[in-house]
Amino acid sequence: MENHSDIRINSERLERSLKEMGEMGFTPETGGRNRLALSDGDKVGRDLLCKWIIDSGFELRIDEIGNIFAYRAGTDKDAAPVIMGSHIDTVRDGGLFDGAYGVLGSLEVMRTLNDNNITTTRPVALAAFTNEEGARFQLDLMGSSYFTKARTLDVVYAVKDDAGLSIEGELKRIGYCGNKTIPYGNYFELHIEQGPKLDVEGVSIGAVEGIQGLAWWRCEYSGEANHAGSTPMELRHDTLLAAAEAAMEVEKLALRIGNSCVGTVGRISVEPDVINIVAGKCCFTVDFRQYDKALFEQGKHEVEDIFARCAGKRGLKFEFKRLVDVPPVSFDADMVSLVERKAKEIGYSVKRMYSGAGHDAQFVCKVCPAAMIFVPSKDGRSHCPEEWTDFADAAKGCNVLLQSVLELI
Amino acid sequence: MENHSDIRINSERLERSLKEMGEMGFTPETGGRNRLALSDGDKVGRDLLCKWIIDSGFELRIDEIGNIFAYRAGTDKDAAPVIMGSHIDTVRDGGLFDGAYGVLGSLEVMRTLNDNNITTTRPVALAAFTNEEGARFQLDLMGSSYFTKARTLDVVYAVKDDAGLSIEGELKRIGYCGNKTIPYGNYFELHIEQGPKLDVEGVSIGAVEGIQGLAWWRCEYSGEANHAGSTPMELRHDTLLAAAEAAMEVEKLALRIGNSCVGTVGRISVEPDVINIVAGKCCFTVDFRQYDKALFEQGKHEVEDIFARCAGKRGLKFEFKRLVDVPPVSFDADMVSLVERKAKEIGYSVKRMYSGAGHDAQFVCKVCPAAMIFVPSKDGRSHCPEEWTDFADAAKGCNVLLQSVLELI
Numbered sequence: 001m002e003n004h005s006d007i008r009i010n011s012e013r014l015e016r017s018l019k020e021m022g023e024m025g026f027t028p029e030t031g032g033r034n035r036l037a038l039s040d041g042d043k044v045g046r047d048l049l050c051k052w053i054i055d056s057g058f059e060l061r062i063d064e065i066g067n068i069f070a071y072r073a074g075t076d077k078d079a080a081p082v083i084m085g086s087h088i089d090t091v092r093d094g095g096l097f098d099g100a101y102g103v104l105g106s107l108e109v110m111r112t113l114n115d116n117n118i119t120t121t122r123p124v125a126l127a128a129f130t131n132e133e134g135a136r137f138q139l140d141l142m143g144s145s146y147f148t149k150a151r152t153l154d155v156v157y158a159v160k161d162d163a164g165l166s167i168e169g170e171l172k173r174i175g176y177c178g179n180k181t182i183p184y185g186n187y188f189e190l191h192i193e194q195g196p197k198l199d200v201e202g203v204s205i206g207a208v209e210g211i212q213g214l215a216w217w218r219c220e221y222s223g224e225a226n227h228a229g230s231t232p233m234e235l236r237h238d239t240l241l242a243a244a245e246a247a248m249e250v251e252k253l254a255l256r257i258g259n260s261c262v263g264t265v266g267r268i269s270v271e272p273d274v275i276n277i278v279a280g281k282c283c284f285t286v287d288f289r290q291y292d293k294a295l296f297e298q299g300k301h302e303v304e305d306i307f308a309r310c311a312g313k314r315g316l317k318f319e320f321k322r323l324v325d326v327p328p329v330s331f332d333a334d335m336v337s338l339v340e341r342k343a344k345e346i347g348y349s350v351k352r353m354y355s356g357a358g359h360d361a362q363f364v365c366k367v368c369p370a371a372m373i374f375v376p377s378k379d380g381r382s383h384c385p386e387e388w389t390d391f392a393d394a395a396k397g398c399n400v401l402l403q404s405v406l407e408l409i
Numbered sequence: 410m411e412n413h414s415d416i417r418i419n420s421e422r423l424e425r426s427l428k429e430m431g432e433m434g435f436t437p438e439t440g441g442r443n444r445l446a447l448s449d450g451d452k453v454g455r456d457l458l459c460k461w462i463i464d465s466g467f468e469l470r471i472d473e474i475g476n477i478f479a480y481r482a483g484t485d486k487d488a489a490p491v492i493m494g495s496h497i498d499t500v501r502d503g504g505l506f507d508g509a510y511g512v513l514g515s516l517e518v519m520r521t522l523n524d525n526n527i528t529t530t531r532p533v534a535l536a537a538f539t540n541e542e543g544a545r546f547q548l549d550l551m552g553s554s555y556f557t558k559a560r561t562l563d564v565v566y567a568v569k570d571d572a573g574l575s576i577e578g579e580l581k582r583i584g585y586c587g588n589k590t591i592p593y594g595n596y597f598e599l600h601i602e603q604g605p606k607l608d609v610e611g612v613s614i615g616a617v618e619g620i621q622g623l624a625w626w627r628c629e630y631s632g633e634a635n636h637a638g639s640t641p642m643e644l645r646h647d648t649l650l651a652a653a654e655a656a657m658e659v660e661k662l663a664l665r666i667g668n669s670c671v672g673t674v675g676r677i678s679v680e681p682d683v684i685n686i687v688a689g690k691c692c693f694t695v696d697f698r699q700y701d702k703a704l705f706e707q708g709k710h711e712v713e714d715i716f717a718r719c720a721g722k723r724g725l726k727f728e729f730k731r732l733v734d735v736p737p738v739s740f741d742a743d744m745v746s747l748v749e750r751k752a753k754e755i756g757y758s759v760k761r762m763y764s765g766a767g768h769d770a771q772f773v774c775k776v777c778p779a780a781m782i783f784v785p786s787k788d789g790r791s792h793c794p795e796e797w798t799d800f801a802d803a804a805k806g807c808n809v810l811l812q813s814v815l816e817l818i
Contacts, residue, residue, distance in 0.1 A: 193639060195635075195640050195641070196635075196640060197639075226605075226790070227604060227766060228696040228698075228765075229604070230602060230766050231671070233664055233672075244652070244674075251642065251647075251650055254642050255642055265653075266684045266685060267684055269682075273676050275676055276673070279674075355639070357639050380636070380639065380644070
């Protein structure tokens with residue numbers, strides 16, 4: 001293929017696309033977007049995306065779970081496509097960029113290929129995966145897990161929303177239950193960081209090496225609810241203090257492991273929750289993440305040791321449940337290097353990093369070589385109306401995607 | 410007066426009285442007593458008490474706030490009475506002893522004087538104060554504060570319950586709005602400890618020197634709600650961790666001050682309270698008690714320093730409100746010594762101690778010499794159906810009350 005290293009995407013068109021998609025499901029009362037999977041908001045977003053795919057001359061395919069694909073054929077009929085993907089569903093009152101940026105950035109790359117009349121050997125495809133967020137139907141990464149055969153149709157169709165509505169029924173209602181997929185080739189996912197690292201360090205591009213392993217627990221301490229005035233400190237079985245100590249120990253553990261490790265107590269509640277009664281019960285959660293497989297396993301054991309140790313010190317009963325346990329994911333080393341190299345060639349600052357959040361790429365990377373490209377999130381905010389990435393940064397990420405794709409097709 | 414040091418109360422009658430009063434407001438579903446102030450449960454308890462007062466030949470007096478007095482005249486018409494008192498109202502699903510023990514113990518002492526045909530110089534009186542608990546009408550120690558003129562009738566009548574019902578209306582409805590009081594003389598209050606000290610140490614009698622000073626705060630931390638996966642530990646403003654640290658610092662403070670000091674975080678709540686989001690807001694309360702006036706003042710400042718220090722370390726905004734601030738109360742030294750001496754003379758083990766909980770005595774001690782007598786609470790439990798004091802221990806406390814009263818009349 002001839003040298004296309006000077007080609008850049010149309011940043012004005014990318015910005016227009018993002019803003020136009022941002023009107024779909026927009027809720028003036030909150031300033032957020034509500035494109036919960038398979039809702040009316042999601043439908044109008046899908047309709048707009050499909051119109052753009054067709055208007056750009058790409059082949060539209062929709063599969064059984066409502067994943068939307070745009071297919072741009074190559075000269076080699078047997079070659080597997082280079083896929084770019086993400087999602088357009090949002091959480092409740094989500095922002096302009098999470099998911100939509102990856103999908104519209106991919107569309108922009110394909111449009112740029114058209115603009116420059118570039119013929120490719122391998123096909124190029126876009127994938128917009130259904131229900132990445134899991135905010136309405138609470139099984140996240142649904143579309144990508146079905147696409148990669150990690151979950152069967154039976155499993156994903158069995159999930160219902162809080163109103164008891166089914167995936168299949170809602171897919172049919174909004175007209176997105178199809179039967180056409182695409183083959184696996186390579187996979188790139190462009191996404192906002194959803195964390196503050198790039199923003200704080202002033203770096204434009206994150207070459208994402210993988211996704212941190214994730215474990216969630218709910219822990220419950222049972223002690224004794226006693227009068228706060230007449231129960232001496234040394235005779236107490238204070239569950240709130242034990243949970244407080246556990247929360248601080250989890251913080252210390254994450255800092256000690258280092259290596260971008262994070263540990264969070266996000267929920268806590270006590271009983272009887274009365275100002276002058278020592279808390280007899282305390283429930284709290286722990287979210288623990290680490291990308292190194294050995295450190296992830298070690299950290300999980302240490303978290304459970306903390307539960308026991310903090311209970312033991314105060315003579316409490318305790319029980320915990322590991323709610324989630326997803327091991328770390330490593331992306332394809334060559335593809336990560338490709339992203340890093342392309343960013344440098346264009347002249348953008350770039351750093352290797354791990355994703356703290358889950359993404360469709362974590363399923364797709366199991367079936368084909370994959371990598372992700374991150375761009376800065378202002379103040380690390382996401383999943384809220386304030387979520388923001390400067391359009392200049394969005395264009396940079398998209399140019400890295402374009403140049404990385406061009407290398408493979 | 411002749412020597413009555415061998416006289417003892419009728420322990421079977423005391424037990425019968427306690428059990429019979431325990432049927433008033435009894436709730437089979439919970440096993441608790443519901444004599445919330447001025448409720449139907451309280452009314453049947455009052456009716457039973459008044460019947461006993463009249464049947465025993467004492468003069469019944471009821472004042473404007475519904476305090477019930479039993480008056481046994483002495484030979485000196487001008488002498489001020491020796492008053493014994495407590496309350497018969499309960500919290501929701503309260504136990505057999507809290508309050509009722511003091512009132513029925515006092516009645517038992519007066520009945521014992523009758524049994525032994527003892528004529529006294531000074532009058533002897535019983536006081537059952539209205540709404541000590543503040544569980545329904547949320548201004549506790551209501552009857553004793555009105556009796557001692559610490560609060561005016563306007564102030565106490567202005568309090569309404571959650572249904573908007575007034576004190577005056579409820580007093581009239583149950584027939585306990587009177588206009589007769591008694592003069593101040595000396596005051597004894599017999600009560601269960603509501604804490605575990607006597608039970609744990611195997612001591613029969615507590616000679617109560619005073620009531621700990623009490624301060625309550627509500628503190629709110631505001632930080633930043635961020636993604637638990639993608640926000641590095643060092644860039645967080647985690648309000649839950651700051652509150653956790655504050656809770657542990659309050660514990661350390663109480664242990665460092667010693668001197669029976671207690672500090673408790675009984676309530677805590679976070680926002681958004683989501684497993685994978687760093688808590689952006691955290692509210693918690695502190696209950697702090699200490700009987701030494703200087704240490705109480707010092708401790709209050711240190712608690713507020715803790716609020717600021719734990720917020721500062723994590724770059725949080727904070728605000729707090731001191732909800733309650735009641736200085737320590739010291740009882741009359743001679744009366745405390747009298748209680749201690751009488752316990753020893755009878756042959757009961759006794760220790761001087763402070764009350765961690767509030768009692769009617771803390772108002773009455775402002776207008777006349779007062780002291781309290783504690784008996785053991787099994788496992789320190791109170792304000793619950795499981796609240797328990799062995800009847801043998803109840804009888805011992807009542808004998809100490811009898812002998813202490815006999816010394817003054």
